Amino acid sequence: MPHIDACRRPGRFLAVLILVVTLSAASSPCRAGIFNPETFTLSNGMQVVVISNHRVPVVNHMVWYRVGAIDEPPGKSGIAHFLEHLMFKGTKTLKPGEFSTAVARNGGRENAFTGHDYTGYYQTIAVDRLETVMRMEADRMTNLVLNAKVIEPERNVILEERRQRTDNNPSAILREQVGATLFMNHPYRRPVIGWEHEIRALSVEDIIAFYRRWYAPNNAILVVAGDITAEQLKPLAEKYYGIIPAVDNGPRLHESEPPPKASRRVSLADERVRQPSWSRVYLAPSHGTGQGASADALEVLAEAIGGGATSRLYKALVIDRKLAVSAGASYSPDTLGPSRFGLHASPRPGVSLETLEQAMEEEVANILTEGVGAPDVERARTILLANAVYARDSLTAGPQTLGAALARGYSVDHVETWPDRIRAVTKDRVDAAARQVLSSDAAVTATLLPKGKGGKG
Amino acid sequence: MSRLLPALLLLVALPAQAIEVQRVVSEGGIEAWLVEDHTNPLIALQLSFRGAGALDPGGKSGLARLAASTLDEGAGDLDSQAFQGRLDDLAVTLRFDAGRDTFFGRLKTLTENRDEAFRLLHLALTAPRFDEEPVERIRSQILASLRRASTQPQDIASRTMFRELFPGHAYARSSEGTQDGVKAVTRDDLGAFVKERLAKDNLAIGVTGDVTSGNLARLLDQTFGDLPEKAAPWALPEIQPAVSGKTLVKDLATPQSRVLFAQGGLKRDHPDFYTGYVLNYILGGGGFSSRLYGEVREKRGLAYSVGSYFYPFDHTALMLGAAGTANERVSETIGVVKAEWKRLAVKGVNREELNDAKLHLTGSFPLRFSDSDSIARILVAMQLGGLGIDFLEKRNGYIEAVTLEAANALAKTLLTPDKLTFVVVGKPDGLKASAR
Numbered sequence: 001m002p003h004i005d006a007c008r009r010p011g012r013f014l015a016v017l018i019l020v021v022t023l024s025a026a027s028s029p030c031r032a033g034i035f036n037p038e039t040f041t042l043s044n045g046m047q048v049v050v051i052s053n054h055r056v057p058v059v060n061h062m063v064w065y066r067v068g069a070i071d072e073p074p075g076k077s078g079i080a081h082f083l084e085h086l087m088f089k090g091t092k093t094l095k096p097g098e099f100s101t102a103v104a105r106n107g108g109r110e111n112a113f114t115g116h117d118y119t120g121y122y123q124t125i126a127v128d129r130l131e132t133v134m135r136m137e138a139d140r141m142t143n144l145v146l147n148a149k150v151i152e153p154e155r156n157v158i159l160e161e162r163r164q165r166t167d168n169n170p171s172a173i174l175r176e177q178v179g180a181t182l183f184m185n186h187p188y189r190r191p192v193i194g195w196e197h198e199i200r201a202l203s204v205e206d207i208i209a210f211y212r213r214w215y216a217p218n219n220a221i222l223v224v225a226g227d228i229t230a231e232q233l234k235p236l237a238e239k240y241y242g243i244i245p246a247v248d249n250g251p252r253l254h255e256s257e258p259p260p261k262a263s264r265r266v267s268l269a270d271e272r273v274r275q276p277s278w279s280r281v282y283l284a285p286s287h288g289t290g291q292g293a294s295a296d297a298l299e300v301l302a303e304a305i306g307g308g309a310t311s312r313l314y315k316a317l318v319i320d321r322k323l324a325v326s327a328g329a330s331y332s333p334d335t336l337g338p339s340r341f342g343l344h345a346s347p348r349p350g351v352s353l354e355t356l357e358q359a360m361e362e363e364v365a366n367i368l369t370e371g372v373g374a375p376d377v378e379r380a381r382t383i384l385l386a387n388a389v390y391a392r393d394s395l396t397a398g399p400q401t402l403g404a405a406l407a408r409g410y411s412v413d414h415v416e417t418w419p420d421r422i423r424a425v426t427k428d429r430v431d432a433a434a435r436q437v438l439s440s441d442a443a444v445t446a447t448l449l450p451k452g453k454g455g456k457g
Numbered sequence: 458m459s460r461l462l463p464a465l466l467l468l469v470a471l472p473a474q475a476i477e478v479q480r481v482v483s484e485g486g487i488e489a490w491l492v493e494d495h496t497n498p499l500i501a502l503q504l505s506f507r508g509a510g511a512l513d514p515g516g517k518s519g520l521a522r523l524a525a526s527t528l529d530e531g532a533g534d535l536d537s538q539a540f541q542g543r544l545d546d547l548a549v550t551l552r553f554d555a556g557r558d559t560f561f562g563r564l565k566t567l568t569e570n571r572d573e574a575f576r577l578l579h580l581a582l583t584a585p586r587f588d589e590e591p592v593e594r595i596r597s598q599i600l601a602s603l604r605r606a607s608t609q610p611q612d613i614a615s616r617t618m619f620r621e622l623f624p625g626h627a628y629a630r631s632s633e634g635t636q637d638g639v640k641a642v643t644r645d646d647l648g649a650f651v652k653e654r655l656a657k658d659n660l661a662i663g664v665t666g667d668v669t670s671g672n673l674a675r676l677l678d679q680t681f682g683d684l685p686e687k688a689a690p691w692a693l694p695e696i697q698p699a700v701s702g703k704t705l706v707k708d709l710a711t712p713q714s715r716v717l718f719a720q721g722g723l724k725r726d727h728p729d730f731y732t733g734y735v736l737n738y739i740l741g742g743g744g745f746s747s748r749l750y751g752e753v754r755e756k757r758g759l760a761y762s763v764g765s766y767f768y769p770f771d772h773t774a775l776m777l778g779a780a781g782t783a784n785e786r787v788s789e790t791i792g793v794v795k796a797e798w799k800r801l802a803v804k805g806v807n808r809e810e811l812n813d814a815k816l817h818l819t820g821s822f823p824l825r826f827s828d829s830d831s832i833a834r835i836l837v838a839m840q841l842g843g844l845g846i847d848f849l850e851k852r853n854g855y856i857e858a859v860t861l862e863a864a865n866a867l868a869k870t871l872l873t874p875d876k877l878t879f880v881v882v883g884k885p886d887g888l889k890a891s892a893r
Contacts, residue, residue: 055494058824097746101813108821124827126820152758153758157754157761160758163781164781168781272608274605274607275601309541310545315538326598346601348597379546382548383545386567393501
């Protein structure tokens with residue numbers, strides 16, 4: 001799962017991002033790459049990506065910043081996301097709310113999102129209105145006006161967002177605790193939206209300092225997808241973004257994660273839980289940790305053992321042994337820091353989580369001794385590669401995937417060669433990756449249970 | 458700021474020019490609406506059968522949902538694993554889903570697997586096996602999801618609201634079903650559902666992508682040609698929502714209360730539909746620009762999400778709103794919502810607000826055509842709503858035609874602030890739990 005758990009407006013955006021995980025890139029029998037973007041760089045260092053798609057006279061205009069929750073100073077969790085909300089307040093020339101009013105009047109839709117690795121802003125709008133949103137997006141990159149008057153009501157909005165996303169939902173509370181347990185040192189341990197007591201304590205000065213350091217053209221990527229070419233976009237990009245001076249924001253430095261040495265258990269019993277669940281997460285390699293070959297293989301592994309109704313875990317636990325209502329695996333290959341490989345299952349009535357855990361461990365042991373079935377590997381590759389063609393059909397998958405990749409410091413090639421890399425993953429590599437990650441005893445096991453039922457599912 | 462460009466400019470950007478809808482009728486008389494697009498080697502199909510969850514028998518609430526979830530779990534000579542394996546091997550997406558009024562299906566395939574994908578759809582519609590293992594497995598999944606939903610604020614609020622508004626009517630029940638209802642459904646019920654509900658006379662089809670009208674016509678006959686001519690007859694009475702001005706409270710130990718509010722809306726074929734739609738946009742439909750967003754969220758920080766929605770059904774219509782707000786601030790939020798409702802009813806909207814709303818609603822129309830699935834879905838919605846094959850060209854004209862006088866006349870009669878019904882799920886301060 002991507003660590004996008006906070007965004008300005010509820011709803012739509014999460015779905016898009018989940019899409020990006022599965023469609024994290026795409027292939028085609030008739031084209032070499034996936035999205036075939038055009039790219040150029042402005043003189044101040046701002047990267048620009050253009051993905052042409054001429055179905056309707058519409059563009060998706062996005063600005064991504066190479067800053068997210070992992071870049072927050074100690075004790076200031078939630079600041080990246082708080083700032084994202086405040087970017088919709090006023091600038092030196094626009095009153096609070098005017099940005100959104102202008103987007104709406106011009107027939108546009110907009111939102112923003114914050115993750116651990118990046119922050120992004122976007123508008124979808126008729127191509128003849130692109131210049132208007134480019135001017136306003138460039139304006140708020142440096143001209144934001146922040147003071148107590150705009151910050152205080154927004155702090156309440158964010159606390160409500162936290163309640164809605166996390167505190168109102170026992171499985172979301174548990175997920176937050178699992179993250180804080182799996183990562184002992186890396187800032188992925190902090191929730192993107194922030195801990196409540198730290199959100200309450202963030203000051204105007206904290207937020208301004210964060211904004212001044214990270215919001216600059218040399219730390220941003222412009223991605224425009226839709227009815228436009230690089231040739232058409234370039235003069236506009238130079239006019240609005242090219243004139244903004246670069247800022248020396250320094251390197252992104254994060255605590256790194258030591259090898260885990262002990263297994264850990266996290267358990268939540270809550271009176272709101274009516275359907276128990278079990279999960280286990282392992283610290284895993286990623287492209288960000290420089291273990292790209294393993295990451296590609298783990299992506300195929302997750303699909304093969306836990307992707308859908310024909311995957312190994314579903315077949316074993318849900319269909320054959322009838323212990324679970326659901327079972328699967330999850331993995332994100334492209335995180336900037338270490339990733340996590342997850343296994344999950346939810347029991348049928350009368351099946352205890354202990355029984356379910358034991359069955360899951362047996363299946364994992366089988367995978368480690370026998371290896372993953374060759375037909376399962378083949379099917380997983382087929383599904384992943386076909387998703388590439390489907391991704392090209394969408395106006396949002398391309399900019400999402402490329403924006404996220406560049407914000408994490410990957411190249412366009414990293415995205416465009418994804419199909420070739422997935423095609424090259426062999427069963428031996430999948431088995432080796434499984435042994436590398438799943439043989440560890442130092443994972444985090446999480447259980448979600450009803451309160452007062454003696455721990456029985 | 459070029460914020461007040463005339464609306465005419467926006468009309469130029471209409472998708473109708475880029476998107477041509479063809480009516481395809483097969484030799485066997487099966488009709489589909491098609492948008493050909495050969496850019497990418499894929500085809501998206503969306504289908505609907507009228508009559509779904511609201512027709513579930515009283516003791517079997519959830520029948521349509523269980524049918525939708527098991528239709529792709531084995532058909533013809535392919536058992537569940539063989540059928541799902543075929544879909545996965547070809548990377549074909551096939552899904553079904555049941556709402557109150559409509560049963561939906563969705564197929565997506567690469568062009569190279571087209572014929573096999575349509576064959577699998579045909580098998581699922583005409584020869585589903587409903588073998589014991591998959592039916593029991595899917596039943597257990599639906600029961601688990603109902604258990605989960607039973608403590609989720611949103612789900613409790615919605616079920617409570619529909620029970621309150623539609624007493625004695627099938628709309629009082631959720632098409633998601635109930636524990637007892639889902640348990641009571643037999644495999645024979647599923648077989649009967651398919652025979653009675655999936656027919657030619659209640660079918661609508663939308664297709665987008667890499668297929669010509671000639672090829673599609675052939676596929677339509679192969680896929681839908683042997684469905685029954687007619688669905689079993691059904692009748693649901695029209696109903697006006699029983700709005701009362703009451704506030705119902707359901708206790709749930711959460712830090713944030715879910716607040717739902719509702720009153721009657723306008724059905725899709727109502728002559729004032731677009732006027733009401735524009736009014737709702739101004740009140741609570743307009744994302745970051747609506748009155749509710751401004752008053753509840755921006756000014757007072759009372760909620761993260763707040764909005765209102767025009768929600769037409771086949772036999773009734775609602776204007777439904779929702780907010781999530783801290784338990785200690787629920788009364789304040791309800792007060793603000795009521796005040797905004799009243800302000801719209803009494804004072805109407807001004808010319809600038811109306812103009813902004815029209816600019817947004819016309820200018821954003823092309824945004825809906827963002828991928829093949831969305832276009833196929835729109836093609837089906839056009840048929841379900843009886844909107845005509847030229848709807849894409851006409852739609853912005855309907856918005857443009859809304860006048861200030863008409864909007865403010867309708868605001869007076871449509872908005873009924875005193876009868877707005879509230880449901881609160883949580884531990885709200887200062888509000889008493891009702892008996893329901």
